[in-house]
Amino acid sequence: MSEQSTQTPRIRANRFSLMTLEWPDGIEDLDAWLQTQCNKAPALMAEIALVLKPPAGIDETAIHRAVGFMRRLNIGLIGLTGDSAHRVIAESLGIAWISGQNVTEPGDAVTVDAVPASVPSIAQAMVVEGPIRSGVQIYAKDRDLVVWGQVSAGAEIMADGHVHVYGRLLGRVAAGVSGGSDAQIFCQQFEPTLVSVAGIYASSEQVPETLWSATVRVGLDASGQTLNYQTHE
Amino acid sequence: MATVVTVTSGKGGVGKTTSSAAIAAGLAKAGHRTVVIDFDVGLRNLDLIMGVERRVVFDFVNVITGEATLNQALIQDKRIDNLSILAASQTKDKDALTEDGVEKVLQELADTGFEYIVCDSPAGIEKGATMALHFADHAIIVTNPEVSSVRDSDRILGILQSKSKRAKEGGKVAEHLLVTRYDPDRVDQGEMLSKEDVCDILAVDLIGVIPESKAVLKASNTGVPVILDAESDAGQAYDDAVARFLGEERPMRFVDLKKRGLLSRMFGGD
Numbered sequence: 001m002s003e004q005s006t007q008t009p010r011i012r013a014n015r016f017s018l019m020t021l022e023w024p025d026g027i028e029d030l031d032a033w034l035q036t037q038c039n040k041a042p043a044l045m046a047e048i049a050l051v052l053k054p055p056a057g058i059d060e061t062a063i064h065r066a067v068g069f070m071r072r073l074n075i076g077l078i079g080l081t082g083d084s085a086h087r088v089i090a091e092s093l094g095i096a097w098i099s100g101q102n103v104t105e106p107g108d109a110v111t112v113d114a115v116p117a118s119v120p121s122i123a124q125a126m127v128v129e130g131p132i133r134s135g136v137q138i139y140a141k142d143r144d145l146v147v148w149g150q151v152s153a154g155a156e157i158m159a160d161g162h163v164h165v166y167g168r169l170l171g172r173v174a175a176g177v178s179g180g181s182d183a184q185i186f187c188q189q190f191e192p193t194l195v196s197v198a199g200i201y202a203s204s205e206q207v208p209e210t211l212w213s214a215t216v217r218v219g220l221d222a223s224g225q226t227l228n229y230q231t232h233e
Numbered sequence: 234m235a236t237v238v239t240v241t242s243g244k245g246g247v248g249k250t251t252s253s254a255a256i257a258a259g260l261a262k263a264g265h266r267t268v269v270i271d272f273d274v275g276l277r278n279l280d281l282i283m284g285v286e287r288r289v290v291f292d293f294v295n296v297i298t299g300e301a302t303l304n305q306a307l308i309q310d311k312r313i314d315n316l317s318i319l320a321a322s323q324t325k326d327k328d329a330l331t332e333d334g335v336e337k338v339l340q341e342l343a344d345t346g347f348e349y350i351v352c353d354s355p356a357g358i359e360k361g362a363t364m365a366l367h368f369a370d371h372a373i374i375v376t377n378p379e380v381s382s383v384r385d386s387d388r389i390l391g392i393l394q395s396k397s398k399r400a401k402e403g404g405k406v407a408e409h410l411l412v413t414r415y416d417p418d419r420v421d422q423g424e425m426l427s428k429e430d431v432c433d434i435l436a437v438d439l440i441g442v443i444p445e446s447k448a449v450l451k452a453s454n455t456g457v458p459v460i461l462d463a464e465s466d467a468g469q470a471y472d473d474a475v476a477r478f479l480g481e482e483r484p485m486r487f488v489d490l491k492k493r494g495l496l497s498r499m500f501g502g503d
């Protein structure tokens with residue numbers, strides 16, 4: 001993210017394409033619908049960044065259930081939006097709260113107020129300590145992400161910038177989530193379930209066998225269409 | 234202040250209730266006033282394993298809803314003075330477990346002078362399980378040496394780190410790994426994960442390894458916590474685990490191949 005480091009911090013629109021899943025009023029749960037979508041397009045449902053908009057006034061446990069179900073299906077849920085009463089639920093679930101006024105209609109620019117106010121500059125990496133457990137999602141928006149420790153299978157770590165893992169990576173990892181094709185993944189022990197750079201992804205069986213468990217760096221090649229792996233030896 | 238110890242796993246049928254009964258009995262036997270609570274509303278089991286099923290009149294939910302006092306619901310173990318049991322309701326639905334209600338009962342147990350409150354969590358990650366871990370000071374993660382159990386334990390550890398009261402207040406729940414139903418022969422044949430593999434994946438300190446043992450079934454059929462069967466391998470392994478929990482250092486037993494000959498035992502190091 002070096003070319004950005006001289007700039008002053010600012011909120012930019014249009015960085016980021018988020019889908020909103022609108023949960024119609026009067027429908028008890030989304031299980032059947034979600035299951036169908038995942039059966040139809042599993043990779044897509046796993047890869048898109050989704051925001052859930054539950055109907056106003058719906059029971060908290062219904063939201064917990066829906067989020068739990070989405071996690072079990074490995075749907076890439078980023079946050080909640082809609083009824084501001086649901087903000088605390090988002091917090092308790094460890095996902096972002098996306099306030100209504102920042103979300104515009106489909107097709108328009110979208111911003112997310114997910115960067116904590118305490119972050120002094122856009123270049124400051126988000127540093128988290130592992131193990132990152134199964135079911136936990138971490139997203140470093142507009143930043144690099146550094147994980148000190150292990151990322152468990154079933155965990156998901158994402159960044160708009162680079163991702164560094166100083167430990168064993170068993171879960172899903174995505175760099176350049178908003179399309180930054182310069183983004184890279186650096187990992188000490190590389191055994192991911194899914195790896196993605198700027199939306200180009202590979203599942204674990206597509207990762208070259210010789211790189212399994214190695215110290216690996218992943219980026220995009222010159223075409224910008226294929227993952228490029230590198231290791232020390 | 235009492236210490237809340239939650240026995241949890243994510244996956245079902247891995248030995249949580251067996252372990253809760255053993256650990257509670259072990260703590261009590263070591264001289265600590267202990268109560269063990271069944272959080273598995275609708276599927277009560279702990280009272281059977283503890284051999285008190287015919288003495289249950291009131292249960293945990295009755296106390297929460299005020300239908301009974303704590304004293305009416307607590308069942309005193311007949312073998313160990315220090316040990317009491319709070320059974321789960323078989324009929325009430327899970328929504329009866331409210332955060333306020335659970336906290337009130339735990340507080341009252343602490344005020345009564347219990348040192349350890351052992352919570353037997355139900356399987357899964359829904360209400361009952363999250364209630365059982367919400368107030369935990371310590372969590373004992375029960376895991377079988379197989380991939381799906383390890384995965385679910387990892388998940389529960391994540392929930393512990395985000396949803397428990399301690400975590401929400403910026404603290405940390407002390408985590409201990411208890412590997413149960415361990416069979417060194419099957420590990421050797423590659424049919425089961427080794428304890429090292431499990432520790433490696435979960436990155437939690439190992440507090441004990443309980444071997445797969447016929448003594449467990451026998452103990453639960455007779456309503457005696459297996460730790461009281463001092464002759465049995467599983468009983469001794471639980472005894473070691475409780476001692477480690479209380480800060481003692483003990484070598485791991487029952488983790489090596491049974492078929493080792495005398496010579497390799499004498500010369501084979503550990």
Ligand SMILES: Nc1ncnc2c1ncn2[C@@H]1O[C@H](COP(=O)(O)OP(=O)(O)OP(=O)(O)O)[C@@H](O)[C@H]1O
Binds near residue numbers: 273356413447
């Ligand atoms: N070390 C062991 N050796 C042999 N059998 C065991 C052992 N530990 C547990 N079992 C058996 O496994 C079964 C499940 O044990 P238990 O009820 O303690 O599990 P649980 O995790 O509480 O289950 P649930 O999720 O349904 O509450 C029982 O039949 C028990 O006898």
Ligand SMILES: [Mg+2]
Binds near residue numbers: 249355
């Ligand atoms: Mg049980």
